[in-house]
Amino acid sequence: MLDDVPLILILVGVAAYVVLAGADFGAGIWVIASSRSDGALRDHARHAMGPVWEANHVWLIFVFVVCWTAYPGVFASIASTLAVPLLIAAVGIILRGTAYALRAQSDDGEVATGIERVFGASSLLTPFALGAAVGAIASGRVPVGNARGDLLTSWLSPTGIVIGALSVATSSYLASVFLAADAQRVKSVPLVNAFRERALIAGAVAGALALAALVVVRFDARHIWDGLTSGWGLAALVASAAAGLVTLLLVRARRFEPARVAAALAVASIIAGWAAAQSPELLPGLTIDEAAAGHSTLVALVIAVAAGLLLLAPSLMLLFRLTLTGRFDPGTAAGTQPRVRDLRRQYPGARIVVAGSLLLVGCSLMVLSDATWGLALGVASLLGFVATAFAPLADPPESDDASVPVDAVLEREA
Amino acid sequence: MTAHAYLEEARQIQALSLTVHIPLVCFGIAFPSMVVFAESRYLRTGNELYRTIARRWSKVMLTLFAVGVVTGTILSFELGILWPNFISTFGNVFGLGFALEGFSFFLEAIFIGIYVYGWDRMSPRVHCLTGIPVVIAGISGSTFVIAVNAWMNHPSGFHLRHGKAVDVHPWSALFGNSFLWQEILHMYFAAYMVTGFLVAGWYAWCFLRGRFGHYERAAIAIPLAAAALISPIQIIVGDWAAREVQKDQPVKLAAMEGLSHTTRGAPEHLLGWYENGRVRYGIEIPHLLSLLAKHSFNAPIQGLDSVPAADRPPVNVERISFQLMVGIGTLLGVLGVAYVVVRLGRRRLPRSRWFYVGVLAAGPLALVALVAGWVTTEVGRQPWIVYGVMRTSEAVTHARGVPVGYATLAAVYVALAAAVAWVLLRLSRVPLAAQHAG
Numbered sequence: 001m002l003d004d005v006p007l008i009l010i011l012v013g014v015a016a017y018v019v020l021a022g023a024d025f026g027a028g029i030w031v032i033a034s035s036r037s038d039g040a041l042r043d044h045a046r047h048a049m050g051p052v053w054e055a056n057h058v059w060l061i062f063v064f065v066v067c068w069t070a071y072p073g074v075f076a077s078i079a080s081t082l083a084v085p086l087l088i089a090a091v092g093i094i095l096r097g098t099a100y101a102l103r104a105q106s107d108d109g110e111v112a113t114g115i116e117r118v119f120g121a122s123s124l125l126t127p128f129a130l131g132a133a134v135g136a137i138a139s140g141r142v143p144v145g146n147a148r149g150d151l152l153t154s155w156l157s158p159t160g161i162v163i164g165a166l167s168v169a170t171s172s173y174l175a176s177v178f179l180a181a182d183a184q185r186v187k188s189v190p191l192v193n194a195f196r197e198r199a200l201i202a203g204a205v206a207g208a209l210a211l212a213a214l215v216v217v218r219f220d221a222r223h224i225w226d227g228l229t230s231g232w233g234l235a236a237l238v239a240s241a242a243a244g245l246v247t248l249l250l251v252r253a254r255r256f257e258p259a260r261v262a263a264a265l266a267v268a269s270i271i272a273g274w275a276a277a278q279s280p281e282l283l284p285g286l287t288i289d290e291a292a293a294g295h296s297t298l299v300a301l302v303i304a305v306a307a308g309l310l311l312l313a314p315s316l317m318l319l320f321r322l323t324l325t326g327r328f329d330p331g332t333a334a335g336t337q338p339r340v341r342d343l344r345r346q347y348p349g350a351r352i353v354v355a356g357s358l359l360l361v362g363c364s365l366m367v368l369s370d371a372t373w374g375l376a377l378g379v380a381s382l383l384g385f386v387a388t389a390f391a392p393l394a395d396p397p398e399s400d401d402a403s404v405p406v407d408a409v410l411e412r413e414a
Numbered sequence: 415m416t417a418h419a420y421l422e423e424a425r426q427i428q429a430l431s432l433t434v435h436i437p438l439v440c441f442g443i444a445f446p447s448m449v450v451f452a453e454s455r456y457l458r459t460g461n462e463l464y465r466t467i468a469r470r471w472s473k474v475m476l477t478l479f480a481v482g483v484v485t486g487t488i489l490s491f492e493l494g495i496l497w498p499n500f501i502s503t504f505g506n507v508f509g510l511g512f513a514l515e516g517f518s519f520f521l522e523a524i525f526i527g528i529y530v531y532g533w534d535r536m537s538p539r540v541h542c543l544t545g546i547p548v549v550i551a552g553i554s555g556s557t558f559v560i561a562v563n564a565w566m567n568h569p570s571g572f573h574l575r576h577g578k579a580v581d582v583h584p585w586s587a588l589f590g591n592s593f594l595w596q597e598i599l600h601m602y603f604a605a606y607m608v609t610g611f612l613v614a615g616w617y618a619w620c621f622l623r624g625r626f627g628h629y630e631r632a633a634i635a636i637p638l639a640a641a642a643l644i645s646p647i648q649i650i651v652g653d654w655a656a657r658e659v660q661k662d663q664p665v666k667l668a669a670m671e672g673l674s675h676t677t678r679g680a681p682e683h684l685l686g687w688y689e690n691g692r693v694r695y696g697i698e699i700p701h702l703l704s705l706l707a708k709h710s711f712n713a714p715i716q717g718l719d720s721v722p723a724a725d726r727p728p729v730n731v732e733r734i735s736f737q738l739m740v741g742i743g744t745l746l747g748v749l750g751v752a753y754v755v756v757r758l759g760r761r762r763l764p765r766s767r768w769f770y771v772g773v774l775a776a777g778p779l780a781l782v783a784l785v786a787g788w789v790t791t792e793v794g795r796q797p798w799i800v801y802g803v804m805r806t807s808e809a810v811t812h813a814r815g816v817p818v819g820y821a822t823l824a825a826v827y828v829a830l831a832a833a834v835a836w837v838l839l840r841l842s843r844v845p846l847a848a849q850h851a852g
Contacts, residue, residue: 054483054523058516064490065516068501069509076502079494080811087819090491094826097484098833101477105840146498147813293506293582300510300584308517315524315547328531352758359647366650368709375654379599382650386643393639393757394451396632 003292005302006070007282010063011275015268017059019174022167022267024053025123026175028096029168030198032120042116044191045179046103053100055319057093069301071291073144074282078133081142081149085129085160092126095119124168131167135160138274139221140284158220162213169206170267176202177247177263181256185326192254199251199259207244210270227277236273240266351388358385417807424496424810427820429792431488433785434827438482440784442522442552443602444609445475448636450545457542466846467633469533471613476530477837481830483523488823496816500799500809503579507572510584511562518555521547553602560598561588567791568593568662569800593662596655597791603648604787607746608780610641615777616842618770629846631763638753638773641780645750648743653706659794660707663801664716665725666794669732671703672696673717680704680715685737688729727796735789742783746776 027045034041068075079086099119106112132155136142139159142149154160176199183191218225227233243266250259280287292298322328358381365378449471456464490512494501525547532541565571571587572579588594617634620626660667667673673680674691680703686696704713718726749772756764764770799806 054480055520055527057483057487058520058523061487061490061516061519064494065509065512068494068505069513070506072505072509073502075494075505076498079491079501080498080813083495083811083813083815083819086491086495087822090488091822091826093487094484094830097480098830101480101837102833105837146502147811151813151815293509294580297506297510297582297584301513304510304513304517308514308520312517312520312524315521319524319528322528322532322535328535363647363650366654370657370709375595379595382647385647386640389643390639393643393754394636395455396628396635396763 002295002298002302003289006066006292006298007275007288009066009305010070011271013059013063013066015264015271017056017063018167018170018267018271019264020056021053021059022127022171023174023178024056025096025127026171026173026202027179028120028123029172030175030179030195031116032124033172038194040188041191041194044183044188045175046100055316066301066305070293070298071282071288072293074286074291076146077144077148077283078137078142080145080147081151081154082133082136083147084151085133085136085155088129089126089133092122092129095122096126123171127167127171128164129155130164132156132160132164134167134274135163137283138163138224138278139217140223142283144283144286158216159213162209162216166206166209166213169202169209173199173202173206174263174267177251177256177259180251181260184254184256185324196251196254196256200248203244203248203251207248210241210244224274224277227279228273232276233273236269236276240269240273243269351392355385355388358382358388420816421807421810423816423820425806427816427823428492428496429789430820430824430827431485431492432788432792434830435482435485435489436784436788437608437781438478438485439556440605440608441475441478442482443556443605444552444640445471445478445613446526446545446548446552448609448613448640449475450542450549452633452636453538453542453545457538463629463632465538466629467636470841470844470846472530472533473841474838476526477834477841479522479526481834483519485830486519495813495819496811497799497809498811500804503577503804503809504572504800507569507579507582507584507587508562508565511558511565511588515555515558518551518558522551522555525551556601556605557598558588560601561591561594563791564588564591564594564597566799567597567795567801569803574803593658596651596658600648600651600655600787603644603651604780604784606640606644607648608777608784610637610639610644611746611773611780612777613637614641615774618773621770622767622774635763641746641776642750642753642757645743646747649747652740652743657707660715663794665718665721666727666732666791667707668716668718668720669727669729669794670736670790671715672729672733673703673715675719676714676717678704678714679712680707682706688733693733725797727794732790732794735786735793738786739783739790742779742786746780746783749773749776 030045031042064075067078095118099115099122103112103115103119106115136149136155136157136159139157141154141157141160155164176195180192180195180199183195214225214228217228228237243262247259247262247266250256250262280289282288282291293301362378362381362385365374365381369375369378449468452464452471453468455461456468525544528544529541529548532544535541536544565587568591569587570591571583573581614634614637617626617630620630621634656667656670659670671680672683672686672688672693679701681698681700682702683693683696683698686693688694701711703715705711707713707715718729752769753764756762756769795801797805797807799809
């Protein structure tokens with residue numbers, strides 16, 4: 001039972017990554033797929049990603065670390081055989097992050113267009129490569145061991161290609177639904193219409209590709225087909241198809257908020273279906289039980305994840321609440337002034353004496369003591385020294401009082 | 415390509431990726447505390463200048479964090495792509511460290527988004543508070559990663575049976591490791607030196623160009639205070655770190671010092687070149703190594719000959735990077751003391767041009783020392799990936815095509831560096847007044 005817990009965590013992570021980061025990739029795809037005159041559309045797509053994309057990206061890291069801690073052999077086999085698509089995805093991730101930071105600082109024009117192309121192309125490349133890697137795993141082309149599978153045909157296989165394409169289409173679809181909802185919030189009718197139209201098209205394409213994938217899997221990865229057409233796999237497949245249809249209807253009816261949820265459900269269900277179909281084997285000939293790390297590692301991992309989620313859940317909720325309620329939208333500024341107090345400190349002499357003694361004690365202990373307590377006390381003294389001495393030193397000197405009215409400084413700049 | 419050349423390439427890719435990422439880690443550890451400090455000064459004094467400083471810095475912080483996110487992601491890919499046998503054998507021991515780091519990273523990403531996009535969107539006090547988790551997560555995240563590195567250097571908490579790690583105790587392996595504490599402290603102090611001197615270096619550049627008003631003065635005081643206080647005491651921490659290396663990795667210390675035979679009253683050599691079992695052209699200081707490493711004039715220090723030639727790290731790479739780190743670190747320590755003396759003695763910022771030239775040079779030099787320090791610890795661990803347990807050659811991937819990946823990544827990193835420089839330059843050119851208004 002404990003052996004399966006990390007796998008469930010991984011699947012939850014994969015679903016979160018596909019839904020959240022997928023929508024961010026999709027936003028990039030819409031940037032590159034827009035015509036030259038669609039500046040407003042591109043800006044909307046970029047701004048919506050701003051505060052959230054880094055957090056969304058971390059789900060991928062989460063999946064990786066849980067996988068290599070709980071099923072180290074599986075991660076090693078996957079990463080070594082699928083080095084090529086993973087490297088492509090990695091390069092795509094770098095280019096995308098960089099292009100995003102660059103675009104935020106560039107004025108509109110030729111340079112900005114070039115940057116947006118890089119941004120869009122990498123947004124296309126990364127989900128394709130990651131999807132193809134999933135296809136390679138699902139179709140049993142990643143054998144256990146150090147790079148024992150084929151570096152190219154493993155993922156450039158029928159299943160790999162079709163899952164890669166499906167990832168791209170799903171990302172575009174999720175993005176257009178999310179962006180339509182955001183556009184509705186900022187009350188921009190043209191943007192709502194633009195993304196609604198895109199959502200309907202991308203949704204239809206994603207649905208068609210999902211059907212195509214089923215056909216491909218029927219011939220290329222028979223065990224997955226068998227799993228998806230019976231038992232839990234079938235239930236998940238039906239749920240996914242139903243949720244997919246519902247989102248299309250909701251988008252048509254301009255009910256974007258519930259459409260977001262239904263779209264996420266469609267994705268989560270198909271991931272669950274894949275898991276059910278492939279269970280209990282993680283890789284050919286390697287079951288979950290055989291691959292799982294020992295009891296102590298799994299317990300430690302579950303404790304760590306549980307503690308982490310306890311901190312993470314409220315933080316994520318705060319971020320999404322601030323984003324979805326439009327607190328980060330341009331033009332919602334609401335600032336107040338802080339209460340002003342005098343910066344001058346009392347007893348500067350005493351502070352210097354304390355800092356000096358801490359420094360002396362810390363240095364002597366660190367250099368002369370070999371005992372653990374001596375070193376610990378030495379480290380504490382040194383940190384205490386830095387803490388005591390930092391604030392007075394970091395304030396500008398009294399002879400150059402920075403409490404000169406800021407307007408004078410800013411005027412000089414202007 | 416021979417297996418050896420192949421391994422070398424894989425190691426170089428890893429070294430390249432780490433070299434790109436580590437400076438960004440420094441900013442992740444040290445910069446948020448400086449930004450939040452500046453904002454807290456605004457809360458305390460009501461002086462808009464500090465708010466402008468914090469606000470401008472927060473944009474830089476976000477940019478560098480974003481680049482750190484993607485370069486850090488590459489590292490996690492590479493662990494599997496380049497060193498699959500390391501993961502498959504020991505993932506169950508060290509993986510926990512990365513799982514914990516993942517959550518730190520998560521919190522950092524969430525709150526950095528809230529902090530940077532939240533200016534003017536919440537009360538100043540609440541906004542400043544949202545910076546605190548960024549500070550904490552920056553420090554805790556790197557702690558967990560360094561815990562993994564400390565474990566690789568001083569492994570424990572498992573038994574090896576039929577090529578598998580069994581009887582695993584992941585918590586004590588990562589956090590019950592005596593090697594961890596000096597490594598963490600040494601790296602944190604390095605992070606404050608690198609960040610402090612690089613940020614201060616920008617304003618030193620402003621000084622040299624004759625633009626040094628209230629804004630620049632208030633802005634340089636913060637990073638300079640951090641770097642100047644920490645640089646001198648980093649020397650003390652480094653001394654401690656070397657003693658721990660002597661205890662746990664005597665062969666690494668022998669390579670750092672170019673000591674070929676186990677010697678009583680071992681001398682220290684400054685500069686020079688290691689050749690045929692001795693340091694040539696160096697300045698010899700008798701007994702100093704024994705004194706430093708064991709606090710005794712005549713204590714024996716283990717030499718390279720205590721292990722077979724195949725188990726020794728490359729001596730000159732090790733010696734030169736070690737001496738580079740120590741040399742630069744000492745210079746920075748002197749610069750730090752000079753600043754504190756002038757600042758406290760004369761109650762003003764230094765006015766000498768040379769001081770600001772020094773600060774301008776100190777940033778890049780601190781970076782060099784940082785990388786040299788990591789080369790010392792990582793190359794010094796060779797030929798082991800897990801010290802004394804698994805060789806790097808046993809861990810490397812069997813997949814062909816490593817050179818292609820190397821070339822691709824090298825090109826991408828060059829583009830990345832250019833892009834970061836461009837963004838930072840653009841950010842610096844936004845007029846102060848624009849930032850003040852919105």
